Amino acid sequence: MRVLVDINVVLDVLLDRQPHAISAAAMWACIERGLAEGYLSAHAFTTIFYLAHKAKGRLAATRMVDSLLKVFRVGPVNETVISRALALPCPDFEDAVSAACAEAAECAAVITRDPRGFKGASLPVISPAEALAWMTTIAG
Secondary structure, three states, X not given: OEEEEOHHHHHHHHOOOXXXXXXXXXXXHHHXXXXXXXXXXXXXXXXXXXXXXXXXXXXXXXHHHHHHHHHOEEEXXXXXXXXXXXXXXXXXXXXXXXXXXXHHOOOOEEEOOOHHHHOOOOOOEEOHHHHHHHHHHHHO
């Protein structure tokens, strides 16, 4: 099963944003164990690099993105994805791009803490806790 993980969930883990980091980290661990194939949109990597670079410098940002590449696959963001995002009725364009990216990567769901931004997405939009339950049920 493929899932696209929204940037807010990744940042919950990387920045240890409590209490959200607990379920996000557990879900992330399921991806690392191969219970699901995790995707991040291409623009998530650039955003994370930018934020890490500002906070901790280039070397730390490079290491962070390199670490993400060991866990997550890169979901495409190209002309087709952007065009599809423009057609989606999502209220937030960045989330629409993520939803269109998830479609292009043939993901089963988008995992986010901001389901409102994904209203109008064609895929199920679930929380990290729901994803964790889903992954462990499938594995069990």
